[in-house]
Structure formats: structure tokens, C-alpha cells
Amino acid sequence: MNPENAIESIDLTKRFGELVAVDHVNLVIPRKRIFGFLGPNGSGKSTTIRLLCGLLTPTSGSVSVLNYRVPEQAEILKQKIGYMTQRFSLYEDLTVFENLNFMARIYSMPAAQRRTRTAEVMETFRLDKLAKQFAGTLSGGQRQRLSLAAATLHRPELLLLDEPTSAVDPQTRRDFWDNLFQLVDDGTTILVSTHYMDEAERCHNLAILDHGRMVANGEPETLMQEINSDVVEVESKQPRQVAHTLKDKIHIISVTQLGARQRVLVSKQQGEAQSYVQQLLDSAQLTAECHATHPSLEDVFVTVTCKQPRTGDI
Amino acid sequence: MKLSLTRLFAILQKEVQQLRRDRLTFGMIVGIPLMQIILFGFAINTDVRNLSAAVADQSNTQLSRQLVADMLATQVIDRVQHVNTGAQLKTLLDQGDIKIGILIPADFERRLQQSSRPAAQLMIDGSDPIILSTAQSLTKMSFNQRNAAKSIKPPELFEVRNYYNPERRSAVFVVPGLIGAILTMTMVLFTAVAIVRERERGNLELLINTPVSTTELMIGKIIPYIIIGLIQVAIIMLLGMFLFHVPVNGRVLDVYLASGIFIAANLSLGLVISTVAKNQFQAMQLTFFFFLPSLLLSGFMFPFEGMPRAAQIIAEILPMTHFMRLIRGIMLRGAELSQLSMEVYALVIFTIITMSFAILRFKKRLD
Ligand SMILES: Nc1ncnc2c1ncn2[C@@H]1O[C@H](COP(=O)(O)OP(=O)(O)OP(=O)(O)O)[C@@H](O)[C@H]1O
Ligand SMILES: [Mg+2]
Numbered sequence: 001m002n003p004e005n006a007i008e009s010i011d012l013t014k015r016f017g018e019l020v021a022v023d024h025v026n027l028v029i030p031r032k033r034i035f036g037f038l039g040p041n042g043s044g045k046s047t048t049i050r051l052l053c054g055l056l057t058p059t060s061g062s063v064s065v066l067n068y069r070v071p072e073q074a075e076i077l078k079q080k081i082g083y084m085t086q087r088f089s090l091y092e093d094l095t096v097f098e099n100l101n102f103m104a105r106i107y108s109m110p111a112a113q114r115r116t117r118t119a120e121v122m123e124t125f126r127l128d129k130l131a132k133q134f135a136g137t138l139s140g141g142q143r144q145r146l147s148l149a150a151a152t153l154h155r156p157e158l159l160l161l162d163e164p165t166s167a168v169d170p171q172t173r174r175d176f177w178d179n180l181f182q183l184v185d186d187g188t189t190i191l192v193s194t195h196y197m198d199e200a201e202r203c204h205n206l207a208i209l210d211h212g213r214m215v216a217n218g219e220p221e222t223l224m225q226e227i228n229s230d231v232v233e234v235e236s237k238q239p240r241q242v243a244h245t246l247k248d249k250i251h252i253i254s255v256t257q258l259g260a261r262q263r264v265l266v267s268k269q270q271g272e273a274q275s276y277v278q279q280l281l282d283s284a285q286l287t288a289e290c291h292a293t294h295p296s297l298e299d300v301f302v303t304v305t306c307k308q309p310r311t312g313d314i
Numbered sequence: 315m316k317l318s319l320t321r322l323f324a325i326l327q328k329e330v331q332q333l334r335r336d337r338l339t340f341g342m343i344v345g346i347p348l349m350q351i352i353l354f355g356f357a358i359n360t361d362v363r364n365l366s367a368a369v370a371d372q373s374n375t376q377l378s379r380q381l382v383a384d385m386l387a388t389q390v391i392d393r394v395q396h397v398n399t400g401a402q403l404k405t406l407l408d409q410g411d412i413k414i415g416i417l418i419p420a421d422f423e424r425r426l427q428q429s430s431r432p433a434a435q436l437m438i439d440g441s442d443p444i445i446l447s448t449a450q451s452l453t454k455m456s457f458n459q460r461n462a463a464k465s466i467k468p469p470e471l472f473e474v475r476n477y478y479n480p481e482r483r484s485a486v487f488v489v490p491g492l493i494g495a496i497l498t499m500t501m502v503l504f505t506a507v508a509i510v511r512e513r514e515r516g517n518l519e520l521l522i523n524t525p526v527s528t529t530e531l532m533i534g535k536i537i538p539y540i541i542i543g544l545i546q547v548a549i550i551m552l553l554g555m556f557l558f559h560v561p562v563n564g565r566v567l568d569v570y571l572a573s574g575i576f577i578a579a580n581l582s583l584g585l586v587i588s589t590v591a592k593n594q595f596q597a598m599q600l601t602f603f604f605f606l607p608s609l610l611l612s613g614f615m616f617p618f619e620g621m622p623r624a625a626q627i628i629a630e631i632l633p634m635t636h637f638m639r640l641i642r643g644i645m646l647r648g649a650e651l652s653q654l655s656m657e658v659y660a661l662v663i664f665t666i667i668t669m670s671f672a673i674l675r676f677k678k679r680l681d
């Protein structure tokens with residue numbers, strides 16, 4: 001494996017009985033980058049992250065994280081990684097400070113360092129005022145900040161964040177991502193899973209997972225440029241009929257209504273997307289105005305998963 | 315085995331902080347011993363006394379009245395009604411009004427002189443085996459009574475009375491055993507639930523992703539509860555002393571040492587349960603699966619000697635059996651811990667085996 005990479009996996013596979021939760025995933029995650037996992041529910045994001053930190057044993061395939069073989073050498077790795085679970089997993093009956101202090105002790109920090117580090121992360125993640133509050137009574141966003149603070153306390157080389165911003169308002173998410181970029185500047189590698197397009201777009205690299213398979217992988221820009229479909233926007237007075245006419249037609253990948261417009265994804269195979277859509281509508285005697293437009297990350301997602309994703313709300 | 319004191323201390327401190335806030339558990343620590351000792355101490359009373367009785371005294375002589383008075387003095391019977399015939403006694407028995415009927419025939423004094431026939435008849439409600447055996451011992455008294463009547467020697471009457479010790483003998487016997495029963499129940503449950511709860515709440519997924527080792531986690535979970543267990547021992551002993559005048563004939567230190575080992579044994583067992591159980595409900599069920607045989611087979615409820623061989627073998631595996639012998643030995647017979655070393659070894663071995671099993675079984679994995 002290339003030591004420049006934080007994570008490499010070869011044909012990583014995990015089965016739960018009949019279900020293949022992770023299906024021959026080949027990951028290459030460079031150091032000091034934010035790497036995103038984008039995928040619908042049940043696509044295997046959490047399972048992959050658990051495989052990467054050694055919580056699950058792969059059915060087949062191999063993983064190495066920070067040059068350690070996982071799961072065999074997972075114990076050495078634990079001091080070097082920070083993990084933020086999808087579900088809040090700190091102690092609800094301990095205060096913010098007690099939780100951080102506990103984690104600092106668990107990572108065997110000497111007393112002096114423990115004090116400075118807890119104070120530091122409390123400041124970074126704006127937890128000072130909440131120090132004495134029980135974790136169980138924190139709001140969603142405050143919990144996420146606490147979890148991230150706990151995960152970064154021991155300055156891990158690699159951060160694995162499983163949907164860190166679900167249930168967090170847009171402003172808090174922005175702040176959260178500012179924190180992530182700060183950590184990357186300090187040399188941390190971050191793997192983050194998300195449902196949100198806007199977040200995915202901010203990653204340096206992105207992998208789209210669907211049914212356990214990695215269906216796309218690359219920089220978000222590149223993915224959008226190399227998308228295997230054309231985007232046509234249709235404006236019409238009868239948007240429902242337009243949608244009805246276009247749906248299920250050959251080469252049409254999806255039709256999504258955005259207000260009065262319909263966003264239509266047409267397979268690249270067709271070639272002449274705009275005139276193709278216009279023809280279909282004309283033959284159904286619908287008056288509509290079609291024009292080609294630039295693909296978004298969401299279009300990429302829909303094209304590779306053929307599913308409607310959740311839309312980011314920033 | 316990886317053991318860092320810093321991490322162990324982290325787990326310890328966290329457990330204590332959580333316990334301090336868990337009012338229900340805290341209430342159980344004090345409440346369970348309090349409730350149980352009051353319930354058991356007063357209710358479990360194997361020396362049966364104050365049975366309701368009736369007499370059909372057809373002889374009605376000085377001697378027959380003395381017999382009834384002596385029986386009353388044993389405190390086994392109480393509230394003697396007077397009726398005329400055996401048939402009336404039978405009716406009262408059938409109705410459940412009395413537990414014992416005493417029929418003294420008209421020729422009672424003459425019968426006392428002959429040894430061929432019993433002088434009087436006891437009619438016993440045998441539906442409760444403990445009552446039956448108690449009442450049967452009354453018939454032995456009647457024999458002594460007959461001898462006493464022959465030579466009129468009072469000391470032999472006193473012999474009978476001594477046998478029916480009016481002291482609360484069973485409280486003395488029950489309270490030390492209660493220490494074992496209460497510790498078995500609370501200690502196993504506390505640790506059985508301790509890890510399962512962390513798993514249910516999702517804490518474990520984070521915790522096993524830190525450098526903390528299984529040994530640190532297990533030991534850190536056990537130590538606070540050892541202290542809690544010892545506090546419970548103190549509560550039970552104090553209540554036993556003040557409420558039931560239970561003596562501590564041996565050394566108090568020995569009581570604590572024996573309890574300490576016993577607590578460790580139960581806590582390790584709880585840890586084994588928590589590595590097997592999937593949720594708190596299962597943990598609780600497994601605890602009771604273990605608790606019942608401990609109660610029934612350890613000698614707490616029934617004498618160990620009277621049990622069939624198979625039950626005795628099972629009982630030898632249970633920590634409570636060994637603790638029962640230890641605690642009764644120390645508190646009642648005034649034995650020293652060194653005299654009971656076999657029982658101590660048994661508990662230590664049990665602890666080592668279960669603890670190792672728990673540590674081996676607990677994987678820092680999710681699958
Ligand atoms: N322990 C398990 N036993 C059986 N099936 C499991 C287990 N863990 C996950 N799965 C299944 O594996 C698949 C992938 O699950 P995973 O949690 O990785 O999805 P995800 O991408 O994280 O989804 P979400 O966005 O909802 O968090 C799902 O179908 C899930 O039901
Ligand atoms: Mg998930």
C-alpha cells in the first residue's frame with residue numbers, strides 16, 4: 001500500500017446472512033483530505049466505516065488503515081483514530097465536561113495535557129457554556145459538537161464521522177464543516193458519510209455507495225463533468241402532464257419537479273437530449289420550453305443510483 | 315492482559331459518577347436489603363408457634379388439665395377452645411378453625427399407667443408439612459409427660475420446654491443467609507445490566523473504539539459494586555442486630571472478607587451474563603434463572619443435607635452455597651475464616667473462572 005494514503009481497501013465485502021451490505025469496495029483515501037461517503041439509507045455507509053475501524057470483521061477482502069492491517073492490528077490503531085458514531089454514543093448522564101474528561105483519560109492523557117486539551121476543544125466547539133450541562137439534555141447540534149469534540153480530543157490522524165450532521169440546522173452544519181476544514185489544515189484525514197448533496201460537494205473526494213457497491217468515485221467536480229446523462233429543464237403550464245408523458249420513456253432516467261419546472265435526466269446514449277425531450281412532448285401535444293443545463297451533484301447521484309435523494313437544505 | 319491504571323481509573327470514576335445520579339439503583343442499594351430483611355426476618359419463621367387448637371377433655375382431671383397447660387406453655391399451640399367430643403374436634407379441623415385437636419379420653423389417667431395404649435390423641439392438620447412435623451414433636455412431649463406423671467419429676471418437663479425454644483430462632487438463622495440472598499440478587503443484576511445497558515444505549519460502540527482494554531472495562535465495572543455490596547452487608551448486619559438480635563459471634567472483619575469474595579464471585583457472574591444477554595430484559599431473566607436455584611439449593615431455605623445427590627452437586631457450584639456455610643459459620647458458630655478455607659477457595663476459583671470467561675467472551679467487535 002502507498003503510505004501517502006490513509007485508507008486502502010481491496011474487494012472489501014461484508015455479508016449479513018443473505019444480505020451483502022458491502023460489496024467488493026475498493027477504496028483509496030489520500031491523507032489530509034475530506035473523503036465523503038454519499039449514499040441512500042441502507043447503502044452500507046455505516047457498515048463500511050465499522051469495517052474500517054475494525055468493529056466488524058470483513059467477510060472477504062482486505063483493509064489497511066494508516067498502514068495497519070484491519071481488523072488484525074485494530075488495537076494499535078485505536079489510539080490514532082477518532083470515531084463519531086451515527087447515533088449519539090457519549091454518556092447522557094454525564095455532563096459535557098465529564099464526558100470529555102472521561103475520553104481524555106481513556107486516551108491516557110497526562111493530567112496537564114488533559115486539562116489544556118479539554119479546554120481547547122470546548123472552546124473550538126463552543127461548549128464552554130455547556131460544560132456543566134448533562135449530555136442527555138443537549139440539543140441535536142450541541143450533541144454533534146460534543147461528539148466531534150470527543151472524537152478529536154486526542155488529535156487523531158484519522159477521523160471517521162458517520163453522518164455527523166443529520167438533524168442539524170444549516171448554520172450549525174456550516175460551522176461544523178468549518179471545523180472539519182480546520183482539522184484537515186492541521187493534518188487530519190477525515191472520512192465522512194452523509195445524505196446531503198451540499199456536504200458531499202464540499203468533500204475533496206467522494207464515493208457514492210448504493211446497495212453496498214461503490215457506484216461512483218472521484219472529485220465532485222469531475223463526477224459532475226463526467227456524468228453519464230444530460231440535463232434538460234422543461235418549463236410548461238402543465239407540469240404534471242409533462243412528467244407523466246416523460247416518465248418511463250426509454251433513455252429518460254428521471255423526472256423531478258422543481259416548482260414550475262421539470263428537471264429531466266436523459267441518458268448520454270441518446271445523444272441529443274434536448275431535441276429528444278422536445279419531440280416526446282410535441283408528440284403528446286404539450287407546449288413546453290426545453291433547454292439544456294449543467295448537471296449538479298444530485299443529478300450525478302440520481303444517475304448512478306437511479307433513486308431520488310434527499311436534498312440538502314443550505 | 316493489558317491494564318493501564320489511568321484507563322481503569324477513568325472507568326471507575328465514570329461508573330461512580332453515573333451511579334451517584336441513578337436514583338433508582340441507589341434506592342435499590344439501600345432499599346432492597348431494608349425491605350428484604352424486614353419481610354424475611356418477620357415472615358420466614360420455621361419454628362411454628364401459636365397454632366390454634368381445641369381440646370376435648372373428657373377426663374377432666376388435675377393431670378389432664380396440666381397436660382393442656384404444659385402444651386400451651388410450649389407456645390406451639392394457642393387459644394385453646396373447649397369442646398366435648400372427638401367428632402366436634404374433627405369438624406373444627408375440617409373447617410380450618412384449628413390446626414390441632416387434642417382428645418383426652420375419659421380413662422386418661424388409667425391409660426397413662428398402661429404403656430400398651432397411647433394416653434391421648436392428637437388430631438393434626440397435616441396439609442402443611444411444617445405444621446405436621448411441629449405437631450408430631452408435641453406427641454413426643456406427651457410421652458415425656460406420661461413419664462413425668464408416673465414419677466412426677468419436674469426437670470423432665472423443663473427438658474421439653476427447652477426443646478421448644480421460645481426465642482426467635484429462625485431469625486437468627488435467616489438473617490446471615492439473607493446477606494447471601496440479597497447480595498446474589500443485587501450484585502449479579504447490577505453487573506449483568508451494566509454492560510448490556512451500555513450496548514443498548516450505543517455507548518459501547520464508541521468505547522470499544524478507544525484503547526480501553528476488556529480487562530480494564532471489566533475490573534472498572536466491578537470495583538464500585540464491591541464497595542456497594544459491602545455497604546449492603548453493613549446495612550443487613552446492623553438491622554439484624556437491632557431488629558432481631560442476631561449475634562455476630564465471629565470477627566466482623568471475617569464477615570466482610572467472606573462477603574467481599576462472595577460479592578466478587580457474583581459480580582463476575584453478572585459480567586458473564588452481560589456478555590451473553592442481548593438486552594436488559596434478557597440480562598434480568600438470566601439473573602433470575604441463576605437466583606432461584608441459589609435460593610433453593612444453597613441451604614438458605616432447606617437444609618443442604620436433606621437434598622438429593624444431584625441437587626447437592628449443583629449446589630456446590632453455586633457461590634451462595636459456600637457463602638452460606640461461611641457466613642453462618644462466622645456469625646453463628648463464631649468460626650474463623652481460616653477454619654473455613656475450603657469455602658473461600660471455592661469462591662475464589664469461581665470468581666477466577668467466571669471473570670476469565672467474561673473477559674474472553676467479550677469481544678471488542680460488533681459481530
Ligand atoms: N448487524 C447487522 N445485521 C444484519 N444486517 C445489518 C447489520 N448492520 C447493517 N445491516 C444491514 O446492512 C445494510 C447496510 O446498513 P448500513 O447501516 O451500513 O447502511 P447506511 O448506509 O449506514 O444507512 P443509513 O444512511 O440509514 O445510516 C442495511 O440493509 C442493514 O439493514
Ligand atoms: Mg448509517
